[in-house]
Amino acid sequence: MSTGLAIGRGSHLNKGIMMGFLILLATFILITLNGKTSGSELIANFFFKKSIYIDDKTFHVWVAKTDQEREEALNNKDSMPEDSGMIFVFDQDGIYPVSVSQMHFPVDIIWLSQAGSIVAIENEVSPARAYPARPSVPARYVLLLSGGVADKNYIGNESHVNISNIQ
Numbered sequence: 001m002s003t004g005l006a007i008g009r010g011s012h013l014n015k016g017i018m019m020g021f022l023i024l025l026a027t028f029i030l031i032t033l034n035g036k037t038s039g040s041e042l043i044a045n046f047f048f049k050k051s052i053y054i055d056d057k058t059f060h061v062w063v064a065k066t067d068q069e070r071e072e073a074l075n076n077k078d079s080m081p082e083d084s085g086m087i088f089v090f091d092q093d094g095i096y097p098v099s100v101s102q103m104h105f106p107v108d109i110i111w112l113s114q115a116g117s118i119v120a121i122e123n124e125v126s127p128a129r130a131y132p133a134r135p136s137v138p139a140r141y142v143l144l145l146s147g148g149v150a151d152k153n154y155i156g157n158e159s160h161v162n163i164s165n166i167q
Helices: 002-033 037-046 067-072
Strands: 049-054 057-064 084-094 109-110 118-125 139-146
Touching: 049 084, 057 067
Parallel strands: 057 084
Antiparallel strands: 049 057, 084 139, 109 118, 109 139
């Protein structure tokens, strides 16, 4: 008798897992068909974005560690949600200029020290800008946010930045 009950419980558990999977799949399909994001973008966002924290705000960022990832950056995006961004990670401190001429929207560019302190910031850098944005001091990371987000969230040199999730 106890064997029959164990099989019955397992059967209900399997049905529950299958039902959960089907609900997740249906949600994925609805979001994709709704046109808000592509299926591949949804998967990339879920698996490849990391969270960083600036003061009391959370930003979900793509991490670019290679030259190719940094060069491609946000060039294929038409916009970026206000809680998203991209962070360029370098192996050593340096003066890292950022060209936005191939992007389709303005960005805030924030250069960070190895410890995560803001060492330089340029707000709402337009894709029409003919020359790269360049900090005057060395940095280890470069954070790109949607244009105006830094001002809207009062992000400045005194802001506390936690980048421990991307290191």
